Amino acid sequence: MDIVTVSFIALGVLVLMLSFGVPLPFCFGGALMVMVFVGDATMNGTMVWGYSQLANPVLLCIPLFVFAGTLMSESGIAESLLRFVNVFVGRIRGGLGVVASVSCALIGAISGSGLTGVAATGPILIPEMASKGYPRGYATALVANSSILGLLIPPSVTMIIYGWVTDTSILACFLATMGPGILITCLFCVVNMVLARKFPLVLDPPQPVKETAQEAVSMTSRALPALIMPLIILGGIYGGIMTPTEAAAVAVIYAIPVGLMVYKGLTFKTFISAAKSSATAVGAIMVMIVFSLMLSQIFVMEDVPQALVEGVFTITQNKVILLILINFLLFFVGMIVNDITSIILLAPLLLPLMQAIGISPVQFAAIMGVNTAMGGVTPPYASILYLSMRIGKAEFSEVIKPAMILIIFGYVPVVFLTSLWPSLSLFFPGLFGY
Numbered sequence: 233m234d235i236v237t238v239s240f241i242a243l244g245v246l247v248l249m250l251s252f253g254v255p256l257p258f259c260f261g262g263a264l265m266v267m268v269f270v271g272d273a274t275m276n277g278t279m280v281w282g283y284s285q286l287a288n289p290v291l292l293c294i295p296l297f298v299f300a301g302t303l304m305s306e307s308g309i310a311e312s313l314l315r316f317v318n319v320f321v322g323r324i325r326g327g328l329g330v331v332a333s334v335s336c337a338l339i340g341a342i343s344g345s346g347l348t349g350v351a352a353t354g355p356i357l358i359p360e361m362a363s364k365g366y367p368r369g370y371a372t373a374l375v376a377n378s379s380i381l382g383l384l385i386p387p388s389v390t391m392i393i394y395g396w397v398t399d400t401s402i403l404a405c406f407l408a409t410m411g412p413g414i415l416i417t418c419l420f421c422v423v424n425m426v427l428a429r430k431f432p433l434v435l436d437p438p439q440p441v442k443e444t445a446q447e448a449v450s451m452t453s454r455a456l457p458a459l460i461m462p463l464i465i466l467g468g469i470y471g472g473i474m475t476p477t478e479a480a481a482v483a484v485i486y487a488i489p490v491g492l493m494v495y496k497g498l499t500f501k502t503f504i505s506a507a508k509s510s511a512t513a514v515g516a517i518m519v520m521i522v523f524s525l526m527l528s529q530i531f532v533m534e535d536v537p538q539a540l541v542e543g544v545f546t547i548t549q550n551k552v553i554l555l556i557l558i559n560f561l562l563f564f565v566g567m568i569v570n571d572i573t574s575i576i577l578l579a580p581l582l583l584p585l586m587q588a589i590g591i592s593p594v595q596f597a598a599i600m601g602v603n604t605a606m607g608g609v610t611p612p613y614a615s616i617l618y619l620s621m622r623i624g625k626a627e628f629s630e631v632i633k634p635a636m637i638l639i640i641f642g643y644v645p646v647v648f649l650t651s652l653w654p655s656l657s658l659f660f661p662g663l664f665g666y
Contacts, residue, residue, distance in 0.1 A: 239531060242266040246527075247568065260523035267530050291396065291521075294389055295514040296480030300487050302506040304339070307491025307498040309458040313338050314356055316455035319448045326428030328364055329374055332357050333420040336378035337385050337413065338462070350379040350616055354623035365433040369630025376620035376631075377638040378420055380605040383571060384413030387465060387476060390571045390601060393521075397528070398579050400593040402476050403469060404666035408598040408657045412646050415656070416602075419642045427637070457490045470664060524576040531581060544585060551589045555651045558582060559603060563647075566607015570615060574604045594666060598650050598657030606643040609635060 246263040254262075317331045317338070324330070335353055354375050361371035383390050386406035395402035465483050468474035474482065491498030498506075548554060561582075565574045579600060586596045609617045611632070621631055649656050 238267060238270050241270060242527075257519050257523045260527050264523070264527050264530065267527070291392075291518075293387075293392055293477040293480035295510065296477070296484055297387060297389060297392075298514055299507065299510040300480065300483035302510045303484065303487040303491055303498065303503070304458075304461075306502040306506050307487065307495050309461070309487070309491065309495055309497075312455045312458050312495060314353065316451045316459075319451045325433060326425040328357075328361050328366070329424035329428055330421045332361070332371075332374050333378040333381075333417050333424065336375065337381045337417045338459075339379075339382065350376060350619050350623060353379065354620055358620075358624040358626075365431050366428075367431065367630070367634075368624060369626045370427070370431075370634040372620045372624035372626040373617075373631045373634035373638060374420070374424060375624070376609050376617045377635060377642065378417075379620070380608050380616055381413055381417060383605045383608070384409040384416065384601055386410060387469070387479070388601065390575055390604060391597060392476065393572050394575050394579055394597050394600060397525070397576055398583055398593055398597075400597060401666055403664070404594045404661045405597040405601075406469070406476075407660040407664060407666065408594045409601040410660045411656045412598055412602050412650050415649070416642050416646050419645070420638060423638060423641050427634075457494050461486055461490070521572065521576060524573055528576055528580045545588075549589075552652070554585075554589055555591075558586070559599070559647055559651060562600060562603035563607055563610070566604045567610050567614075571604035571608055574607065575600055592654075592658070594661050595650075595654050595657045599647075602643065602647050602650050606639060606647065610639065 242263040245266050246259055249259040249262050314331060314335045317334050332353065335357070339353060354372075357375055358368065358371045361374075362368045382388070386409065388406060388409060391405035391409060392402055394400065395405045461483065464486060465479045468479045468482065469476055488498070488503070544554065544557075562574065562578065565578060569577075579596075583593060583596060586599075587593070591599070608615060611617070617631065617635060620626075621628065624631075646656075
């Protein structure tokens, strides 16, 4: 049996096991067994290689960024950012929805995680939006979709993984998703303002300009320690002062005293709780990474990417058609597995094909980032959406329609723009010489 057929069988087993809810490491283990027993792949040295890859210092920034994001959620930094944004747009019709989108983008710039954005902003924003007349399902969907911006606004855990598995500059990957992330934020704000016209909103009464200015000064001074955090992280990275791993460590060191002494939401008890939840999340991520990485490595060793390129080119060599097909594939995979799994599994397979049609690894980072982010709020996987439903106490039937509206008018246009308009993802990397 040829290797391409065996590879498709292995992927079929992987998808089948995922569909039945089998834990992710076992899903990849099953696909590995197919490659070993049905094909002629060998496990000799693969497990040792997988472990050695986990020892890479680059991966250390993942637990550190996750821990920093969890500390931020516990300390009250998120609430301060929400109040800061609300001063400027909160009294406009639909302004609270704009607060949700922009605040999640800011929080994403600190934590690099969509789950952190939901956990930090959902308990505050969703009840507040519901009390002001927004349908609870819409508020939940908006927070869920906006929280995914944490995967696009740097620093991003998914871009760390992509840069690691494809040997692409992590700084360039961070910058590649910045343009699409900002554009999606703006589109969400526009869609929200249009939809808000139909809601029976309760608006705060207008206040004199002098009072607004005083409130703005007060909220800015309170939010300043939180706003400094992304400046330290991104400024240190792009200024060449720190590596991403060092910046992640600085983020943790900075978040602890700010949470303890400035915002006073962080206590010894919540610190221990944040450490435990971060360790649990990171442990699950690392086990999943090693199994999926081993499967990807076997695919590469068996020349599956080259066979995939040749097979696809026998169907069509039209660049636009190929990009559309690849986007559909990335979106489909993002619907059934999480973002990290999608990147580890597909990036090594598809990168040779993308390079063959003239797409650079940096632009492909943005394409994968936007697609996997969109998959994170699209059923059946949709972990971010389900977490938002639990936090917002909303039913699936209430959430799915507004979520689809935001996806269609927010994510889908940016997916195609990122693929067909290289400047959207390459502008910021170009400014820094990538």
